[in-house]
Amino acid sequence: MPADSNAEQDSMILDAVDKFLEREVRPHVKRLDHADEYPKAIADRMAEMGLMGATIAPEYGGLGLSAPVYAKVVEKVAAVWMSLTGIFNSHLIMATAVERSGTPEQKAKWLPRFASGEIRGGIGLTEPDAGTDLQGIRTVARREGEHYIVNGTKTWITNGVVGTCFGVLVKTDPAAQPKHKGMSLLLIEKGPGFTHSKKLKKLGYKGVDSAELVFDNCRVPAENLIGGVEGKGLQMVLQGLELGRINVAARGVGVARAALHDALRYAQQRQTFGKPIIEHQAVALKLADMATRVEAARLLVEQASLAYEKGERCDMEAGMAKLYATEAALSNSIDAMRIHGGYSYSVEFDVERYYRDSPLLCIGEGTNELQRLIITRQLQKRFAI
Numbered sequence: 335m336p337a338d339s340n341a342e343q344d345s346m347i348l349d350a351v352d353k354f355l356e357r358e359v360r361p362h363v364k365r366l367d368h369a370d371e372y373p374k375a376i377a378d379r380m381a382e383m384g385l386m387g388a389t390i391a392p393e394y395g396g397l398g399l400s401a402p403v404y405a406k407v408v409e410k411v412a413a414v415w416m417s418l419t420g421i422f423n424s425h426l427i428m429a430t431a432v433e434r435s436g437t438p439e440q441k442a443k444w445l446p447r448f449a450s451g452e453i454r455g456g457i458g459l460t461e462p463d464a465g466t467d468l469q470g471i472r473t474v475a476r477r478e479g480e481h482y483i484v485n486g487t488k489t490w491i492t493n494g495v496v497g498t499c500f501g502v503l504v505k506t507d508p509a510a511q512p513k514h515k516g517m518s519l520l521l522i523e524k525g526p527g528f529t530h531s532k533k534l535k536k537l538g539y540k541g542v543d544s545a546e547l548v549f550d551n552c553r554v555p556a557e558n559l560i561g562g563v564e565g566k567g568l569q570m571v572l573q574g575l576e577l578g579r580i581n582v583a584a585r586g587v588g589v590a591r592a593a594l595h596d597a598l599r600y601a602q603q604r605q606t607f608g609k610p611i612i613e614h615q616a617v618a619l620k621l622a623d624m625a626t627r628v629e630a631a632r633l634l635v636e637q638a639s640l641a642y643e644k645g646e647r648c649d650m651e652a653g654m655a656k657l658y659a660t661e662a663a664l665s666n667s668i669d670a671m672r673i674h675g676g677y678s679y680s681v682e683f684d685v686e687r688y689y690r691d692s693p694l695l696c697i698g699e700g701t702n703e704l705q706r707l708i709i710t711r712q713l714q715k716r717f718a719i
Contacts, residue, residue: 381451394445412588424456455497494545527552538690586659631659650712660695
């Protein structure tokens, strides 16, 4: 397809997302967020629009969005309600693992159903005693004929309640050394031996469900082993997390931009000592810093998404984008609260939601402390002396 045709299609998709957010999401955010209610109608509409297949290739029924365009979609959605981005991001990490590493049969079977939203789910990595250190997971899958018997627990899994299928990181050889050689990725559909807890209560990131997944002698067909070969699971997950970190970074840009927008609007309306507070130097300096953070974060996300799109290793670029953009969201949310003063504590203003949502971004998809270590390791490799 010609480049200008792609650009036109991308523009149409972004415009459709803008209209959807303004007409079908923004009017309902406060109610759904405060009630911590899963936005089923909105999620169904996102599936109709193709967002559940945003990055899946058109040959499998997806939109086939490039990483840079996908990042722009995520930013737009996060600026209105960050929780919605988790619904399709976790789902697409699972889909990416299948699309990049699955067998031809697995791609043909699963990807069209993922793209349409017929099957919705996510990725099962974190455990009660293993988060950042994924090699410390304890969920075990024991081969028994044409099935794996899975036992273990995953926690803080997005879409854990409403999702029906998950890419689950398991140990198929617990004795393997190094540990990652004994780790595999299984597609597991809900059924006998696979249950979930109730939705976990959270400070922010409301609406979207986070739950514990429990596997008790769950029988999984061996054909659901992504790639058909054991011992490649961690590698598949890390590839998917590159996209996931770009998504989280783009969320950071969206939240940081929303905080700036609200603060800028309020600062021009609110008056003290006979003039709008934007004319007070203390407020003006904050707004300048907030705007600069947004633009710098957006450029880092663009750089990371372009590297990802080229198929280059981009853990450093994705790490930089994730680190800076999420910290920008946190800083901007706090500055927006200070500019709003006492009104920032009112649930009638959106800034209190940005303040509750933004800390998660600094923790999820690998803590920002881990991102710093990843960046430094890559610097050492790329600029070795």
